[in-house]
Amino acid sequence: MFKQLTEAQLDPILSLSIAYREDKRAEKLDLGIGVYRNSQGETPIMQAVQLAQQQVMESQRTKAYVGLAGNEIFNQSMMDLLLTDTSAYHRAAAVQTPGASGALRMLADLMYLAQPETTVWISDPSYVNHKPVMEAAGLKVKYYPYFDRVTKQVNREAMLAALAKAGPKDVVLLHGCCHNPTGADIAFEDWQAITTLANQNGFMPFVDIAYQGFGDGLAQDAAGLKYMADHTEEMVVATSCSKNFGLYRERTGAAIVISDSLKEAQKAKGRILNLARSTYTMPPDHGAALVAAILTDDALSATWRDELSQMQARLVNLRASLTQAVRAQGSEAFDFIDQHKGMFSVTGLSPEQIARLRDEFAIYAVGDGRINIAGLREQQVDYLAHALVTVSQ
Numbered sequence: 001m002f003k004q005l006t007e008a009q010l011d012p013i014l015s016l017s018i019a020y021r022e023d024k025r026a027e028k029l030d031l032g033i034g035v036y037r038n039s040q041g042e043t044p045i046m047q048a049v050q051l052a053q054q055q056v057m058e059s060q061r062t063k064a065y066v067g068l069a070g071n072e073i074f075n076q077s078m079m080d081l082l083l084t085d086t087s088a089y090h091r092a093a094a095v096q097t098p099g100a101s102g103a104l105r106m107l108a109d110l111m112y113l114a115q116p117e118t119t120v121w122i123s124d125p126s127y128v129n130h131k132p133v134m135e136a137a138g139l140k141v142k143y144y145p146y147f148d149r150v151t152k153q154v155n156r157e158a159m160l161a162a163l164a165k166a167g168p169k170d171v172v173l174l175h176g177c178c179h180n181p182t183g184a185d186i187a188f189e190d191w192q193a194i195t196t197l198a199n200q201n202g203f204m205p206f207v208d209i210a211y212q213g214f215g216d217g218l219a220q221d222a223a224g225l226k227y228m229a230d231h232t233e234e235m236v237v238a239t240s241c242s243k244n245f246g247l248y249r250e251r252t253g254a255a256i257v258i259s260d261s262l263k264e265a266q267k268a269k270g271r272i273l274n275l276a277r278s279t280y281t282m283p284p285d286h287g288a289a290l291v292a293a294i295l296t297d298d299a300l301s302a303t304w305r306d307e308l309s310q311m312q313a314r315l316v317n318l319r320a321s322l323t324q325a326v327r328a329q330g331s332e333a334f335d336f337i338d339q340h341k342g343m344f345s346v347t348g349l350s351p352e353q354i355a356r357l358r359d360e361f362a363i364y365a366v367g368d369g370r371i372n373i374a375g376l377r378e379q380q381v382d383y384l385a386h387a388l389v390t391v392s393q
């Protein structure tokens with residue numbers, strides 16, 4: 001049977017990692033794969049996670065199944081992080097999923113179940129998995145204009161003009177904060193404007209928030225999402241603990257459905273559980289158990305918040321010093337890096353320029369021009385600035 005299959009396409013980011021590992025040059029820099037790194041170039045287990053891990057090890061007495069919705073304390077904690085102080089808090093239901101990836105797919109399946117003719121509008125460009133996941137669920141995908149490749153900022157007018165055409169059969173997928181790949185976020189006024197459009201024209205907002213805490217801080221990063229949740233009847237959210245808890249391989253995330261009543265939200269939750277049952281049945285427990293232990297303990301929570309704000313500060317500082325270093329080379333062409341949020345920035349470099357970065361400077365970045373700021377070490381800021389200016393001339 002399988003002889004009929006054609007070969008799978010290689011994942012461009014994974015092949016980049018392999019090439020990086022094999023590169024012998026001492027000055028090499030990996031700005032490709034999307035994981036947070038500290039100043040030593042490591043992705044360590046967070047202190048709060050280590051402490052929670054000890055707690056869970058000592059208190060866990062069984063590995064029996066938890067339940068289709070996963071850890072309900074975790075689910076509640078995710079709603080606390082994202083929806084506290086909104087009217088939506090009391091008309092929302094959450095399901096633990098294998099990462100935000102699992103949440104994206106479960107929510108896509110739910111939308112297909114409710115309305116198979118749904119079109120999901122995603123930003124141009126968007127997270128590489130958005131389109132394939134939505135399409136795998138049977139949904140149609142369209143792009144709305146987002147990133148202005150000249151200013152490296154959001155093209156607000158074009159975005160709002162396109163979204164003004166979305167209607168009741170449409171879903172608009174937004175990044176909660178720290179847009180992947182561009183780093184260009186919509187402003188709070190844009191959240192308000194899109195909320196008004198959703199209410200006028202009947203489309204449903206779908207917010208994917210995978211980097212809460214990496215932009216301006218935990219609360220600030222959810223401000224737009226909260227406003228929208230507060231002012232719309234129906235909305236869905238995919239959230240991830242991969243980055244802000246450093247739990248990548250533990251596959252920890254949640255799908256949240258907000259409806260006009262708790263009863264409706266619970267009904268949707270029940271249907272997600274049916275969908276989960278026919279795929280992976282239950283999410284893995286460990287990561288969610290750790291997050292629940294952290295977020296229900298004041299001391300652990302404080303440790304986590306502190307570590308997260310240090311990670312955020314590192315990104316903000318790297319962005320500022322890289323921009324300064326480029327300016328010191330006589331160029332203002334990369335000033336946008338300081339305005340972008342989170343780990344990523346789309347630099348506007350062409351595939352040829354990205355290839356020059358790799359060949360001449362041992363700097364590895366994705367072919368679409370995205371760089372991961374967290375991959376940078378403080379002592380290599382000047383080196384990267386010099387390389388960026390050289391290849392862009």
Ligand code: PMP
Nearest residue numbers: 099100101127180210240242253
């Ligand atoms: N959404 C976005 C925007 C992402 O960047 C990512 C991860 N890179 C995900 C979802 C998936 O995250 P997870 O590891 O939690 O599945």
